[in-house]
Amino acid sequence: MEPKQEYIFNSPNRGEWLAGIQNIRETYCAPNWIRVILSEKINRSNFACLHFVTLSCIIDMVSKSGGKVILQTLDDDLHQYIINDVRIKIYWREEEKTVFTEPEPSPFNLWRIDEKYYANYSMALNQYFERTYFEGKDLTGLNNCVAELFQNILDHAQAHGNAFFAICYHEERKEIEIAICDFGVGISYTLREQYPDSCKALQRSLLPGVSARTHKHNRGYGLDNIVSTMTSKDSMRIISNDAFLSKSQNMEKVDPLPYNFKGTLIDFTISTDSFDELEIIDELNFG
Amino acid sequence: MADRPYPESGQMLYDYMSPLLANGKSVTLDLAGVISLPSMFLNASIGMAARNYGVETIKKNIVFYHVTKSQAERLREYFSRL
Numbered sequence: 001m002e003p004k005q006e007y008i009f010n011s012p013n014r015g016e017w018l019a020g021i022q023n024i025r026e027t028y029c030a031p032n033w034i035r036v037i038l039s040e041k042i043n044r045s046n047f048a049c050l051h052f053v054t055l056s057c058i059i060d061m062v063s064k065s066g067g068k069v070i071l072q073t074l075d076d077d078l079h080q081y082i083i084n085d086v087r088i089k090i091y092w093r094e095e096e097k098t099v100f101t102e103p104e105p106s107p108f109n110l111w112r113i114d115e116k117y118y119a120n121y122s123m124a125l126n127q128y129f130e131r132t133y134f135e136g137k138d139l140t141g142l143n144n145c146v147a148e149l150f151q152n153i154l155d156h157a158q159a160h161g162n163a164f165f166a167i168c169y170h171e172e173r174k175e176i177e178i179a180i181c182d183f184g185v186g187i188s189y190t191l192r193e194q195y196p197d198s199c200k201a202l203q204r205s206l207l208p209g210v211s212a213r214t215h216k217h218n219r220g221y222g223l224d225n226i227v228s229t230m231t232s233k234d235s236m237r238i239i240s241n242d243a244f245l246s247k248s249q250n251m252e253k254v255d256p257l258p259y260n261f262k263g264t265l266i267d268f269t270i271s272t273d274s275f276d277e278l279e280i281i282d283e284l285n286f287g
Numbered sequence: 288m289a290d291r292p293y294p295e296s297g298q299m300l301y302d303y304m305s306p307l308l309a310n311g312k313s314v315t316l317d318l319a320g321v322i323s324l325p326s327m328f329l330n331a332s333i334g335m336a337a338r339n340y341g342v343e344t345i346k347k348n349i350v351f352y353h354v355t356k357s358q359a360e361r362l363r364e365y366f367s368r369l
Contacts, residue, residue: 119292126322140357143323147293151327154292208368225326228364279356286346286366 003035003070010039012046018239021054022259025183031066043075047082049166049179050267052110056088056164057183057263060112063092064162086110091164107133107169112161113182118150125167133169137275141229142176148225149180149266157184157264169272179267187264188241198243199254206247226268233271240264297331304332308340308348319353324361333365342369 005028009020028034036058042051059069071088073079082088091112111121126143146167153163163182170177187205188198195201208224230236230249238245239261245254291299304314336345351362 115292119296122323138355138357140323140355140361144325144361147323147325147327151293151325155327276356281354281356281359282352284351284354284359284362285349286363287348287350 001033001068004032005029005034006037007034008037008039010041012042012048012051014050014237017051018054018261018265019259021058022261024058025061025262026259028062028065028067030062033068033070034062035070035072037072038074038078040074042073042078044078044081047078048267049108049168049177050181050265052086052088052166053164053179053181053267054265056091056110056112057162057181059088059092060162060164061183064160107171108166109168110164110166113150113153113159113163113165113180114161115154118147118154121150121165122147129169133171134272134275136278138278139275141274142270145178145226145229145270148223149178152223153180153182153184153264156187156190157182159184159263174272176270176272177267178270179265181263181265183263186241186262187238188243198241199245199256202238202240202243202245203252203254206245206252231271231274233273234269236266236268238264238266293325293328294331297328297335300328300332301335304336304349305339308336308344312348314349315352316349317352318355318358321358324358324365326365329365334369337369342366345369 007020007024009017011017024034024036036055038047055071059071062069071082073082086108088110109125111117122143125146126139129139129142130137146165150165153159157163159182163180163184165180166178168177169175188195188201191201191205195204206223206227227236227247230247232249235246235248237247239257241262242257242260243254244257245252247253300316307314333345333349336349346366351359354362
């Protein structure tokens with residue numbers, strides 16, 4: 001079957017990329033096959049975690065609608081990386097859709113967020129980083145971060161399996177890059193009764209105690225836990241519904257988006273300089 | 288509790304602690320090998336215990352062993368918000 005719709009991405013720039021993703025979401029006609037072309041300006045060095053997770057969500061959206069995505073990458077190195085190294089296709093093979101994939105022996109990993117496996121992912125990720133780059137370091141903060149992000153999706157997103165997580169360690173920059181994307185209902189939607197304005201909802205979602213309270217274990221400390229561990233070298237961006245938030249330790253800015261990104265995309269960088277040496281306290285009590 | 292979703296393992300911990308706390312007994316939690324303490328785990332275990340038995344009871348009766356410095360900070364912060 002030939003693709004009936006074609007979409008070209010000419011730039012890895014965040015704004016242009018996300019506008020392109022949104023365009024696909026708004027114009028896709030099920031169950032068409034579509035061709036997605038990544039121009040030669042998009043290459044392995046500038047293809048980030050956020051590109052992987054949003055692209056994966058698009059592929060999943062089309063796949064669930066009965067169509068297929070033909071991905072054409074004009075940069076050969078990037079093509080090899082996406083198809084052979086990351087093996088993005090495995091998430092849409094019938095026999096492998098629900099398999100748990102151990103972290104690859106590379107600094108990059110992409111996972112579909114599945115309730116059955118996310119405890120495995122957290123454990124495997126921790127073991128991988130402990131064994132390789134961060135032996136003897138306290139990874140509690142990173143592990144908490146990953147767990148909070150996963151659980152937020154499972155509790156609130158209503159993404160019906162269309163949610164992906166990517167993590168990459170950039171050794172030369174001493175940074176861990178994380179991106180997580182779902183095509184669910186979005187943060188503002190879940191908080192609409194408390195905060196009808198999307199920008200306000202997104203800002204408030206970072207505060208302690210603000211929660212949709214969809215489950216008894218929600219008390220609104222998820223995103224706050226991530227934000228409170230940010231150091232001066234860390235940064236975070238969230239796009240959800242029609243709001244965009246950008247945050248670092250001393251700055252927070254939220255702006256309206258010109259479109260409604262139904263779902264949530266969170267991407268951030270963590271400086272590994274902040275990873276303390278592992279220190280064990282024998283006993284701790286609060287009495 | 289390994290390999291279970293955090294809310295479920297938090298519930299399991301609460302179910303273990305509850306009868307002990309109800310009878311005024313101490314609970315010792317060994318965190319060796321525990322890699323994270325996310326909010327959904329703490330809410331389902333410690334938070335639930337605090338709601339049902341009181342904050343002062345759990346502060347008096349729960350002791351943690353083999354805690355990393357980050358986990359200790361996390362727990363201090365969590366207990367301060369109860």
